[in-house]
Amino acid sequence: MAHSTERLRRGAVAAAAAGMLVVPAAGGVAASASADTTVTSPTPPSPTDTATASPGQFQTLTPAVENELDAAVQQVMREAHVPGVTVGLWTPDKGQYVRTFGVADLSTKQPMATDLYMRIGSETKTFTVTALLQLVDQGKVGLDDPIGKYIGGVPNGDKITIRQLAEMRSGLFNYSEDPGFFKALTSNPQAPFTPQQLLAYSFKHPVMFAPGTQFFYSNTNLILLGLVVEKESGQPLGTYIKNNILTPAGMNQTLFPTGNEFPQPHAQGYTNQTATGKIEDTASWNPSWAWAAGAMISTLNDLRTWAPTVATGTFPNGTRMISAATQAQRLTTPPSTFPGAGYGLGIFDVQGWIGHNGSLPGYESLTIYLPSAKATLVVLLNTDITHAGSEPSTLFGEAITKIVTPNNVFALPAQHAGR
Template sequence: MRSLLIGLLATVLALTACTSTPDATTTTDTTANTPSSSSVPSGPASTAGDPMAASIAALIEQQMTDQHLRAVLVKVTRGHTTVLEKAFGESLDGVPASTDMHFRNGAVAFAYLGTLLMLFVEQGKVGLDDTIDRWLPDLPESDAVTLKMLANQTSGYPDYETDPDWTTAFNLDPYAAQTFESRIDYTFRRPVQFAPGKNWSYSHTNFMILGEILAKIGGRPLDELLSVNVLQPMGLTNTTATDTADLPAPVLHSFSSERRVTLGIPAGAPFYEDSTYFNSMWGVPPGANQSTTVDDLVTTATAVGTGALLSAESYDTMTGPHLLGFGKKEKACEPTCFTQIPAYNYGLGIVRSGDWILQNPLLGGYSATAAYLPEQRIAIAVAVTYLPGAFDDQGIEPNSADQLFRMISTVVAPDAAAPMK
């Protein structure tokens, strides 16, 4: 497991394991499924003869071969119309993937945290420039780090996930519980990377601390606050939190070879293990360890991308390109700090890429992307699992869900396609 920047897309979050399987080509077509009952409805499904849907399906089938993908779940909507909702490949050998299967959503939860923070700001409970010593006075620089700095990754706090000892410990026991306290201990074994607010660097630490503070502000456990204030109002009926490694049925199984180096598996030797139930609590605050479905993922993309729960001012604060041109490479924070550019710039819990608003987690053998293009009201949700050929000799895989989203965007919005990596 590690935290890397791949191209312009900030972190790779991977902790995984699996069983060998041949390339899967089974396809389950669900374009005729009943539409979502969410507060941001996806509308009626497209007809089977839709040429745009056929183009997207053909693209995915080709990329499954090219990128060694085991399963792909996809849903694309334009306004209230579903362009395509479909499952490709297999979850387990002989078990076709289906669009109702659940998978980890990782950093998608950061968009929910950003939304909850802005709701608290609107309610007058806090201000974005409030320093965190009000809640966690013992943390380094707590009298200078603000809520906004946590949400936009400018606090200077190191990422516990980049600590080699933490990575080794996780890979030796990927099922172990991850507490707030244990991760804080790993985080501050090292000094802060830069003075608060003076640079940008991706760090899971920021959202772990933000989640802890949001629970204190709201006076309830974070999972309850997110459910009542964000998930339910967005109409997310299949996005649930757990403090264990459990997943609701039916499950999209994930596989990986990313523990290869820690376990001393030589390059070239087969290594591919089932990573479905690795404990994904490691990357999120307690209360934000979630699973979801592709339908809820596209609903999330639309709700976050339109600011459905926020005022116009809060929506701009959360999703606007306010960090463009900010940040720089520094030795103290390599490789996770760099200048924010149009192809990749961070809001409050969200990523902007071109005109798209998104999150694109990669963890535990899953990759996923939830993306929205406001000007054309297009939402794209993709979830992916991998075959052995996707992993290099270090056990590292690409974020194929993000790559597929960008390819699909050239089909549905050729004049505003997401920048390619």
């Protein structure tokens, strides 16, 4: 959701971000995974029958519906000035839709492709919290333990619970909204940050509210949970996630970088969250500043695997990733700050779609699963610059779900973009 992203600050940065990517409109440039699905000038769409649609109903992906999706995605690209986007939509009985549009690199005009590695921002949170919940199942961590039991020096650490951190109800200030942090990152985007440095930016601010009384999206929460995973597992966070989540899931193209490494092939990313406010390419930026909250990298196919895995708590081979009882707690998603959307333990439910999105300078992603239709939607793009107050990943999610699941539309109010 818009709260669940890696934008550096709200306010001036978010406002400045709206509609400022000055690039050629990419809607007319399309490249697909194979020649038989290339999109250049889509046939005028045929309206889908939504009058009788019920919650969970999924439109069959006929050629007419595919044309409608092509047009909708390209319209968002034109309006939001998105250089390139990849969309994957899969169902067990209604067909699948996989497309790439636009360019991965504005300089070389390299087209987007389905095998590109992409930074996935806050989708990292789903992996970090999954690791935490595995430790809960092992009895090494208690969801209702105070964070002070594991990590010292946390404001209100004797009152804030592990559960409240995962649910974004801790009251801790979001370090990535600190002006000093923003200056430090944008003045030297390749510089590494330690978790302790990130926490220091947060802890110099007063606690915002009593724990459990409000929802407020804060990356600080995930830095603390990442440290808990490391302490109680005895492993670096990335190592634990690889061994206990990625490998069992068969996700061999997903990684937790330790620096600014970025496997090839990858898309270039474009942001205006910079020291000057001018657009820069961020592919070489070091995502250590987001660490457990947003540093990971993945691909379309791996995220296709992850969507149902995280939504059900079950690996593709049928074994449990986390216990059914713990998964049920995870999917208890009390309301956040706007209708139709709730946030549970490192995961959201927006109009029935379960998953997470991600946004950090230059990249956005959306990986969601609709259990009632067993449908997976993945969107990957190479800019985070907002349009009319909304993040482009949200605009794509809304445009696509309006067509295929008209009674389960992934929509978030524009005013909530930019966190």
